[in-house]
Amino acid sequence: MSSLKRMEALVSTILRAGVLMSGALILFGLTLTIVTGDTSYPNGNMDIDWLIRGDPFFAPSHILFLGFLTLIATPVLRIAASIYVYTKLHDNAFTIITTIVLFVLMVSFTLGIG
Amino acid sequence: MYLPPYVIYAFLISLGSGVLGAMLGMGGGTIMVPLLIFLLKVPIHIASGASIIAVVATSSAAAVSYVREEMTNMRLGMFLELATTIGAVSGAFLISVMSEAALRTIFGLSLLYAAGTMFIQSRKMERSWAQKPNDAIAERLHLGGNYFDSARNESITYGVSNTPVTFIISYVAGIVSGLLGIGGGGIKVPAMNAVAGVPMKVAVATSNFMIGVTAAASALVYMRNGYCDAFLTAPVVLGTLLGAFIGARLIKQVRGVDLKKIFVAVLLVLGLRMILSGVGI
Numbered sequence: 001m002s003s004l005k006r007m008e009a010l011v012s013t014i015l016r017a018g019v020l021m022s023g024a025l026i027l028f029g030l031t032l033t034i035v036t037g038d039t040s041y042p043n044g045n046m047d048i049d050w051l052i053r054g055d056p057f058f059a060p061s062h063i064l065f066l067g068f069l070t071l072i073a074t075p076v077l078r079i080a081a082s083i084y085v086y087t088k089l090h091d092n093a094f095t096i097i098t099t100i101v102l103f104v105l106m107v108s109f110t111l112g113i114g
Numbered sequence: 115m116y117l118p119p120y121v122i123y124a125f126l127i128s129l130g131s132g133v134l135g136a137m138l139g140m141g142g143g144t145i146m147v148p149l150l151i152f153l154l155k156v157p158i159h160i161a162s163g164a165s166i167i168a169v170v171a172t173s174s175a176a177a178v179s180y181v182r183e184e185m186t187n188m189r190l191g192m193f194l195e196l197a198t199t200i201g202a203v204s205g206a207f208l209i210s211v212m213s214e215a216a217l218r219t220i221f222g223l224s225l226l227y228a229a230g231t232m233f234i235q236s237r238k239m240e241r242s243w244a245q246k247p248n249d250a251i252a253e254r255l256h257l258g259g260n261y262f263d264s265a266r267n268e269s270i271t272y273g274v275s276n277t278p279v280t281f282i283i284s285y286v287a288g289i290v291s292g293l294l295g296i297g298g299g300g301i302k303v304p305a306m307n308a309v310a311g312v313p314m315k316v317a318v319a320t321s322n323f324m325i326g327v328t329a330a331a332s333a334l335v336y337m338r339n340g341y342c343d344a345f346l347t348a349p350v351v352l353g354t355l356l357g358a359f360i361g362a363r364l365i366k367q368v369r370g371v372d373l374k375k376i377f378v379a380v381l382l383v384l385g386l387r388m389i390l391s392g393v394g395i
Contacts, residue, residue, distance in 0.1 A: 008184070015174045022171070023355055030121075030348040037116035039345060064344040065337075068167050071351070072333050074174045075326035082188065093255055098192055101327065104199040108206070109334045 007085045011078055018074030025067030032060040076105050120154050125349035127153065128168060132357020135172065137364060138377055142354050143169050143296035144228055147221065148384040156346065158217045159209060162295025163341035166333045168354040169297045173326030175358055185319035187259045190274055190312070194284040194302075195324055199331045201288020206335035209293050218392030221294050225385030228300045233378045246275035246311030261316055272313055280310040284324075292332040297325035 033039060040059045079102050086094040127149045128142060135142035143165040150161040180186050209217065248258045252274035260271040274280075283305040291298035299321045306317035336342055 012178055015178050019171060019174045019178075019355070023352065026348050026351055029344075030352070033345060033348075034115065034117050034121075039116055061344045064348050068333075068337070068342065068344075068347065068351075071167060071170050071174070072330045075170065075330045079192075079327060082192065094189065094192065097196060101192065101195045101199055104203060105327070105331050105334070108199075108203045108331045109338070 007081065010081060014077050014081065015074060018070060018077070022067045022071035022074070025063055025070060029060050029063030029067055032063060036060065076102070079105065121345060121349050123154055124150065124164075124346055125353040128350040128353030129357040129360075132168075132172065132354040132359075133361040133364065134357075134377065135354075136176075136358040136361025137373060138232075140228075140297070140299050142172060142357065143294075144225065144300070145380065145384065146350070146354070147295060148225070148388055150346075150350075151218075152387065158214050158221070159341045160343050160346060162209070162217075162293075163333075163336040164295075164343065164347040164350040166291075166295040166329050166336055167342065167347050168351045169295070169329040170326055170333055171351050171355050172358045173297065173322055173329060175355060176322050176362075177326060180319040180322060185261055185315055186323045187257070187312070187316055187320045188323070189255065189259070190257045190306070190310075191320045191323045193255060193257060194281060194306075195327050197281050197285040198288035198291070198298075198302075198324055198328045201285040201290075202292035202328045202331040203288075203335060205289040205292025205294075206332040206339075207292075208289070209336075209341070210339055212293075215392045215394065217293070218388050220392075222385045222388030222390075222392055224290060224294060224296075224300075225381050225388060229378050229381035229385060231300060231304060232374055232381065235374065245313075246273050248273035249275045249277050251277040259316070261313070263313075263315070270313060272311065272316070274310050274312060276309045276311070280305050283309065288328055291325075291328050292335070295332070295336070297329060299325055 038060050040061065079098055083095060083098045083102060086098055128146050131142035131144075131146035131149065134145060146168070147158070147161045147165050150156045150164070151158055156164075177186070252258060257274040257277065258272055260269055262269050284302060287298040287301035287305070290296070290301060299318075302321040302324060303314075303317045306312040306320060307314050312320070333342075
């Protein structure tokens with residue numbers, strides 16, 4: 001199998017796994033919310049520290065946000081995988097282009113603090 | 115036990131939008147956002163925040179089959195993503211300084227635009243598409259490509275022309291996507307098809323790939339800005355995904371043209387209502 005073919009198979013797997021995992025997390029989080037009635041919501045803003053610490057408490061909304069993050073991470077991973085391929089192919093122009101796209105995605109995460 | 119009616123209604127609204135979106139080859143966000151606003155009285159910022167995350171979901175789900183069919187032009191998509199992601203981040207920042215009324219008016223105008231392009235499409239069954247050669251930038255970056263058209267049973271090679279114009283339109287599509295919480299495929303597909311001369315099927319698949327990346331950039335800004343209501347977004351994402359799944363299976367049984375005519379009417383009504391409510395009538 002050529003590296004391009006392997007890449008396409010990998011992308012397909014990333015996409016399917018990402019959608020299934022996030023769908024499962026969101027379904028689980030929503031079910032937990034409905035069953036326990038726990039609608040606690042630490043703060044309005046998305047905060048990665050809060051998500052990792054699970055602090056001050058672990059609520060169903062944590063699982064929901066984890067599901068949303070998994071979903072958003074899927075296309076980001078797809079970009080990261082293609083940087084690797086373009087590097088392998090010694091395609092300098094596209095290594096730079098995809099790296100900038102990934103950089104913008106990262107910036108959007110760190111700058112969007114309301 | 116916690117099950118407010120809005121969770122169920124949000125699920126049903128996005129289920130319907132997801133079915134229609136998949137059947138018409140567009141994201142569900144265009145109809146979902148106005149319905150969430152009018153039926154559930156959700157503020158537009160929150161409705162767009164829920165929608166943009168659902169858009170990421172449908173894009174990734176649809177992309178699985180596009181990747182398999184090798185329709186997506188990854189090089190062209192990646193190149194245009196330079197413009198679109200930067201546009202999306204600008205748009206998502208812009209939303210925090212814009213009023214509900216202004217956003218409703220802009221959203222309404224974009225619905226009317228979508229109605230217009232869909233009306234033209236439904237009139238012209240055979241899309242006029244002139245194959246164009248690569249221009250200088252496309253030649254240097256090898257943006258052209260080829261795909262196997264199963265309907266015509268032949269391999270089709272195409273070029274990419276008017277690259278600078280397509281790039282600028284992509285930036286605008288990014289702003290609109292970030293600002294309104296929709297995929298923006300309604301702008302990207304005609305740009306790639308009519309301006310750059312890329313075949314329709316490739317334009318749709320490439321636009322879908324781009325939408326996922328663009329929406330991811332916007333979604334992160336929305337979340338950090340606190341425009342993501344977890345208990346609204348969760349049923350919206352699940353409803354849209356299930357709807358898209360059903361829609362993809364229904365598509366073979368319904369005539370596209372009839373569906374488009376109905377949809378044009380729906381878009382017109384929603385668009386006018388959005389503008390009227392935006393300007394305070």
